[in-house]
Amino acid sequence: MLQILNFKDSVNFLRHAVPISIMSMILVLASLVSLGTKGINWGLDFTGGTSVVLNFSKPADLNSLRDILAEGPTESAVVQNFGSSRDVVVRLQTEAGAKSDDQVKLVMIAAQKQDADVVQKSVEFVGPQVGQELAEQGGMAVFVALLCILIYVAFRFEWRLSMGAVAALAHDVIVTLGLFSVLQLEFDLTVLAGVLTVVGYSLNDTIVVYDRIRENFLKMRKADPREVINASITQTMSRTVITTGTTLITVVALFLKGGTMIHGFATALLMGIVVGTYSSIYVASYLALRLGVNREHMMPVQIEKEGADQPSIMP
Amino acid sequence: MLNKYPMWKNLMVIVFLAIGTFYALPNLFGEDNAVQVVGTRGATVTETTQRQVTDLLAAKGIQVKRSELENGQLLVRVTSSEDQLLAKEAIAQTLGDGFSVALNLAPAVPQWLENVGGAPMKLGLDLRGGVHFLMEVDMSEAIRKMEEAKIADFRSQLREERIRYSGVKVTPKGIEIAFRDAESVAQAEAFLKTRSNNEMVFADASEGENYKLLATMSEPYLKQIKEDALTQNITTIRNRVNELGVAEPVVQRQGAERIIVELPGVQDTARAKEILGATASIEFHMVDQKTDLQNALAGRLPATSEIFKRREGGEVILQKEVMLTGDHITGAQPSFDQYSRPQVSINLDAKGGTIFSNVTKDNIGKPMATLYIEYKDSGLRNPDGTVKMTKVEEVISVATIQARLGRNFVITGLTHAESQNLALLLRAGALIAPVSIVEERTIGPSLGAENIENGLQAMIWGMAVVLLFMMIYYRAFGFIANLALSFNLIMVVGVMSMIPGAVLTLPGIAGMVLTVGMAVDGNVLIYERIREELRAGRSIQQAIHEGYANAFSTIADANITTFITALILFAVGTGAIKGFAVTLMIGILTSMFTAIVGTRSVVNALWGGKRLKKLSI
Numbered sequence: 047m048l049q050i051l052n053f054k055d056s057v058n059f060l061r062h063a064v065p066i067s068i069m070s071m072i073l074v075l076a077s078l079v080s081l082g083t084k085g086i087n088w089g090l091d092f093t094g095g096t097s098v099v100l101n102f103s104k105p106a107d108l109n110s111l112r113d114i115l116a117e118g119p120t121e122s123a124v125v126q127n128f129g130s131s132r133d134v135v136v137r138l139q140t141e142a143g144a145k146s147d148d149q150v151k152l153v154m155i156a157a158q159k160q161d162a163d164v165v166q167k168s169v170e171f172v173g174p175q176v177g178q179e180l181a182e183q184g185g186m187a188v189f190v191a192l193l194c195i196l197i198y199v200a201f202r203f204e205w206r207l208s209m210g211a212v213a214a215l216a217h218d219v220i221v222t223l224g225l226f227s228v229l230q231l232e233f234d235l236t237v238l239a240g241v242l243t244v245v246g247y248s249l250n251d252t253i254v255v256y257d258r259i260r261e262n263f264l265k266m267r268k269a270d271p272r273e274v275i276n277a278s279i280t281q282t283m284s285r286t287v288i289t290t291g292t293t294l295i296t297v298v299a300l301f302l303k304g305g306t307m308i309h310g311f312a313t314a315l316l317m318g319i320v321v322g323t324y325s326s327i328y329v330a331s332y333l334a335l336r337l338g339v340n341r342e343h344m345m346p347v348q349i350e351k352e353g354a355d356q357p358s359i360m361p
Numbered sequence: 362m363l364n365k366y367p368m369w370k371n372l373m374v375i376v377f378l379a380i381g382t383f384y385a386l387p388n389l390f391g392e393d394n395a396v397q398v399v400g401t402r403g404a405t406v407t408e409t410t411q412r413q414v415t416d417l418l419a420a421k422g423i424q425v426k427r428s429e430l431e432n433g434q435l436l437v438r439v440t441s442s443e444d445q446l447l448a449k450e451a452i453a454q455t456l457g458d459g460f461s462v463a464l465n466l467a468p469a470v471p472q473w474l475e476n477v478g479g480a481p482m483k484l485g486l487d488l489r490g491g492v493h494f495l496m497e498v499d500m501s502e503a504i505r506k507m508e509e510a511k512i513a514d515f516r517s518q519l520r521e522e523r524i525r526y527s528g529v530k531v532t533p534k535g536i537e538i539a540f541r542d543a544e545s546v547a548q549a550e551a552f553l554k555t556r557s558n559n560e561m562v563f564a565d566a567s568e569g570e571n572y573k574l575l576a577t578m579s580e581p582y583l584k585q586i587k588e589d590a591l592t593q594n595i596t597t598i599r600n601r602v603n604e605l606g607v608a609e610p611v612v613q614r615q616g617a618e619r620i621i622v623e624l625p626g627v628q629d630t631a632r633a634k635e636i637l638g639a640t641a642s643i644e645f646h647m648v649d650q651k652t653d654l655q656n657a658l659a660g661r662l663p664a665t666s667e668i669f670k671r672r673e674g675g676e677v678i679l680q681k682e683v684m685l686t687g688d689h690i691t692g693a694q695p696s697f698d699q700y701s702r703p704q705v706s707i708n709l710d711a712k713g714g715t716i717f718s719n720v721t722k723d724n725i726g727k728p729m730a731t732l733y734i735e736y737k738d739s740g741l742r743n744p745d746g747t748v749k750m751t752k753v754e755e756v757i758s759v760a761t762i763q764a765r766l767g768r769n770f771v772i773t774g775l776t777h778a779e780s781q782n783l784a785l786l787l788r789a790g791a792l793i794a795p796v797s798i799v800e801e802r803t804i805g806p807s808l809g810a811e812n813i814e815n816g817l818q819a820m821i822w823g824m825a826v827v828l829l830f831m832m833i834y835y836r837a838f839g840f841i842a843n844l845a846l847s848f849n850l851i852m853v854v855g856v857m858s859m860i861p862g863a864v865l866t867l868p869g870i871a872g873m874v875l876t877v878g879m880a881v882d883g884n885v886l887i888y889e890r891i892r893e894e895l896r897a898g899r900s901i902q903q904a905i906h907e908g909y910a911n912a913f914s915t916i917a918d919a920n921i922t923t924f925i926t927a928l929i930l931f932a933v934g935t936g937a938i939k940g941f942a943v944t945l946m947i948g949i950l951t952s953m954f955t956a957i958v959g960t961r962s963v964v965n966a967l968w969g970g971k972r973l974k975k976l977s978i
Contacts (some may be wrong), residue, residue: 048834062701097807167808169630173799176495180935186932191926198925202918224733236868239938242930243875243945247921250879251707253922254886257915285889289882296823296878298870303822305815308871315875 049284053292056277059327060335066328073321074217077224084227089234089310090285092181094174096138098153103163105131114156123153129306132168184238188219191245203256204344206337211252218322220247225317237310244318247293251286251326258282259331263344271340275331289325363902364969366962367822374962377954381852384859387470387479394445394454397468397608398435398460403603406435406460411943423448427472436467448739450493464626465608482857484764485866485940488813490806492633496598496796498618499750503590503794511536511561511576513682518556524549528664535577537566546572560903571693587617593793595620601636604785616937620796630803636785638796642735643787645720646679648728648759654678669732671756679730679756685719689713693787695780696771703780704773707787714768721766729971731772733757733783736795824850824877831881835888837977841963842884845955849880853944853950863947864939876881876948882919883956887912888978902974909961916957920949 200208258278301312692708758774889906931942
C-alpha cells in the first residue's frame, strides 16, 4: 500500500498554529495594504475600453508599433505581447468623442504599416458603465457566496465552525486578490470566476476537516478539543494532500496549455488552492478552537448522524 | 450479505451511464458544410422552396448530402466548402429578396441519432468565432415619444369636452397644461383623470395667476413603456438580424434595458452594426401652408407646427401631428422610377392603409412631406457613461397629394444607397427607441479553433497525469476510480449536449478540466476511509462498507457548498462565466454519482460478499 503522509499517531499540527496564523495575518495585512495603495489592475471587463488582439506573420516590433500609434489620436494605447512574440494586444482607453470603430481602424492601419499580412484576431469593446456594473455585481457575488456559506455551515455544523470557515474563505480571497495587486496582474472576468472557484475549493477542504472534527468529538470522549482537532487534521491529511495534488496538476495543465485567455483564471486558482489548503487548518480550525468549540456544541448534530446510519438510497 | 447492490441499483447505474454516453455520442461526428435558408418578412420556406433549391443545385452539379426542412428553415448539406460558397450564391440569386441565405456548419449527426434528440454541445462564440453585441435602449427617447403622443391626446380630449386651455408643453417635471382660470383646471383634472386609465397622475400646479395642471406618468405606466420599448426593439432587431443572413443568431434581453445580440461567424462587423443600430424611420406630415416661412423663421410659429430642414436645402414648416408612422409599413422595396431616379415602394398594413387612405382623401391637392428620422452615435457620452445619440431629421420629399392613396405607394428623393438602406430598415421595422452598442466582442474563427485546441491540450495532460497517479497509488481501486472519472467526463459532455440552453465556452472547458482534478476527491475520501478502517482492524467487507458510509456525508457537504458558489456564479455571471458555472454544476452532480454510486457498483460486483484476504487498495 503506497502512502503519503499517513501517520500512526496524531500529529500536533496546532503546535505551529500561532506562528502560521501570524504569518497569515501578515499576508492578509500586506494584501490589504497593497490593495489599498496599488489597487487592482482592473481589466477591460471592468474599466471599459477597447482591446484589439493582432496576429503578425513575423515577430512584431512593439516599439515601432507604439511610435506609430502615439502619432495618431490613440496615444494612450498600451501595446503588449499576448502569449507569443507574434501576438500583440493593443489596449485603448475609451476617449470622449472617439468612436471605438475608428480607434480599431487606426490600430489596424498602424499595424499594417509594419506587416501587411497582419490578422485581427479579436476585438473587444466594453462601455465604461457596463464595466462599473460588473465590478459591483462581482463584489456582490463574492459577498453573497460568503453569506450563503456562512448560513449553510452554521446550519449543518455550528456557528463557531461557520465563523472559522468564512474567516478562512475571506483570508483566501484577500490573499489571492493581494497577489494580483502586488504583481499587478490583470484582473478580468475569468479571474473573478477563478476567485469564486477558490471560495468553493477552499471550503471543500475546510468541510472535510470539519466533518472529521464533528465525528471525532463524538468518538473521542476523553480528548480535549485541541486533541480532537489535531487528530482530525492528521486523519484527513493524506486525503488533503492527494486531492490538492490532483487539482493542482490539472490547474498547472490549464496554466501551461490552456492558452493566454485563461491564464489569469489559472493563476488565481493556483494561488487560491495553495492558500486554501493551509487555511483550512490554520485559519478555519484554529479560529474555531479559539472561539471555544467543544463537545457539547456538537451534540445536537447527532440527530442527523443517526439518520445517516439508516439505509438510504445512496450507498 | 455485505456489499451487494440490489439488481435495480446496478441497473440504474448502467442505465444512467448508457444515457450519458448515448447523448455524448453526437459530439464525435464533426460538422457538415451547409447552407441555411430562412424566409424573412412575407416569405416562408416551404416544400416547394426545398424542391426548387435541390433542383437548382442538381442542375449546377453540386452534390447535396441531405436537405432538411424544419421550423420554416431549410438546411442543405453539401460536401465541401467550395460547394458551399457556390451553392449559397446560386440559391441567393434564384430565391431573391424574401429569403435570407447563410453559410452554416451543421452537426453531422446521423439521422437516427438526431431523431431521438441527439445533438452535439453548442459552442460559445469564443470557441467558434463571431461577434457579440450588448445594446442599450435609450429609454428617455421612448418616454419622450410617449409624452408627445400624450400632448396630442390631451389637446383633442380637452377640445372634445370644450374645456378651454391656453397651451400644452413638456417640461422637465412632466406635461404642463396651462389654463385661464382655476375652474377649468379642476374641470380638466376631473375629466382627464377618468380618461387616463391610471396611466397619468394629475396635480394642480397653479402658481398665483398661472393656472396650470401638471400631468406625469404613473410608475406602472413608465415601467410598461420601458417594457414595451424593449420587447418592440428586440423584435425589430431580430428581424434585422434575419435580413443579415446569419446562421443561428441569438437575440436576448438582458435586464431592464439591454439586449444581447450574438452573430456567429460574422466578420463584417461594421455592416452588422450599421444595420442593427440604425434607427431610421419615416413619418408623414402635412405641410403647414398657413404660416409664412419668413415669419416662422423670425420666431412667430404656432405651437402646432415646427420648422424642418429639407434635404436639398432650405426649410419647410410641417404640422407636428404625425399622419402616419413607419410602424404600419409591412414591405419596402428599392426600385427606380421612369426617370431612373431611386425610389422605395412601400406597402402598408390594413390599419395603416385605412389611415393613409383617409388622410389622403381629405387632403387632395395639398402638399404632404416625408420626414426621414435617424439616430446617430454622436461619439459623445452622457455624464453617466451612456452613448449620446443625436437625432437627425430631414424632409426627404414634399409631394402634392394627387389622389386618394391606398396601401401601396412610393417615396422618392433619396440617393441610391439610401433607398437600399431605408428599404431594408423599413422592412425590418423601426426601432421604437434608439439603441447604442455598449459592449462588443469580436472573435476571429482561427482564435476560436485555437481556444478549443488549447482547452483540449490542457484536458489531456491534466487527465493523463491524474489517471496515472490514481492507478499507481490505489491500484485496483485506483483503476475503478479512473473508470468513474472517465465516465464522469462523458456524462458531463452528455448532459451538456442534452440541456438545450447549455453552451460550451472556453471557461467551460476550464471548468471541465478542473472537474477532472476535483472529481477524484470523492474517491480519495472513500478510499482513505477504507484504508483507515482496514488499519483499525476491520474485516475487508466491513471496511469497504464503512468507508463508503462514512465518507458520504463529507462528500455531500463538501459538494453542496461548492454547488452554492457555482449557483451564485451562474446567477450573476454573463456569457462565458455562465458557461463555466454550468459545467461546474453539472460536473459536481455527475462526479458525485459516478464517484459514489458508480464505483460502489463495480466494487460490489467484483468483490462484494466474497471472502477476501487482501484488498488491492
